[in-house]
Amino acid sequence: MSQRDDLIAGAKKCLVEKGYSRTTARDIAAASGAHLASIGYHFGSKDALMNLAALQMQDEWGEMIAEVVRSAEADGPPHRLRIALDELLAALPRQRELIVAATQAYAQVEFADDIRGTMTEASREARRELAALVLGIDPARAGADTARATGSVVYALVVGFAVQSLLDPDSLPTGAQAADALRTLAGRSGGGA
Amino acid sequence: MSQRDDLIAGAKKCLVEKGYSRTTARDIAAASGAHLASIGYHFGSKDALMNLAALQMQDEWGEMIAEVVRSAEADGPPHRLRIALDELLAALPRQRELIVAATQAYAQVEFADDIRGTMTEASREARRELAALVLGIDPARAGADTARATGSVVYALVVGFAVQSLLDPDSLPTGAQAADALRTLAGRSGGGA
DNA sequence: GCATCATTTGTACGTACGTACGATCCAGGG
């Protein structure tokens, strides 16, 4: 393993354990076993390395979520919503480190241009992919408004539940409860309470 | 207006414009017109002031969301879901500053104990209140599992759409589209695609 | 008008930061 890879791994560790801005170049060097000056040599600056680490972890999280949803969808059509929510909600507490890292990345969106651009593009693809998975259609055909809105809603649910899992993991609903709540919500659309 | 209040206002400005950790004590002094040393006198430390500012803005955001949902619910029962989502989705881009601040607060949850505690409690109350508003019931009676799950789902939608409004405001669905997507999602719960 | 106490100001101290730069190491090729 090259010192370059060590540095990325160390930066990820620091990102989770100390947060984006509290992490110093010396922290990364210590966590990675690499030399302080290697940061500049390999990445140009500490911030460039931290951005890379944050974006990679954000990507890894997206990958894990996609896998969870995919595996739930593979469990067959009956009660698919309940199953997908079940697996998602059960998985989130296990992904705490990745979610912490993703939160750090979100917090930099407004202040680091390369993070903003990459994350915006990643969120677009995530919504497309989620819509395709949930609707069971080809990702390329997910251009219709309905499909795009579905992607947005599922994306919002994932991110929102992830935030809640960070704040209050014990209060997360079960998949069945969440599915019921969604049905209640949707059912209220045509009439009274 | 006391220097103490000026400092809080300056800290909020910096929180939005520079982010939590990039803000220095001197930034706050400059933004508030107050003296550098007053931070220590009034708040003990720069971090204490930043935490206070972040929590206050997080609160203000919650208040705005509650108002939006409340006003939507007041527009009468027919198509309530569509209306509520419409107002929410239209309001988010206008709340960008508060959402940026809230994001900064979320990012500190893992690393600042007082932020974590306050935000956890705030999220509990927010979910309770959202459930009560959406279900049209007394907040005190929102203890049932179904109500709690509904609060979680609505909370997740709010936070998730807020994040999306930060990353990609132009891709937010309309309320009607989101309502359709929710119905599609909920409708898929019993059978195939 | 003076004493008192909260507030505001000016400043300086110690520290820790990011980064630059020259020295050193170490393969692989001539």
Next chain:
DNA sequence: CCCTGGATCGTACGTACGTACAAATGATGC
């Protein structure tokens, strides 16, 4: 064998940080 270029290392520079503290200021009660 030495030469060469990438990688690693040691270090030091300049800066900017948070905070402490004494002096100055101003309002309040007597």
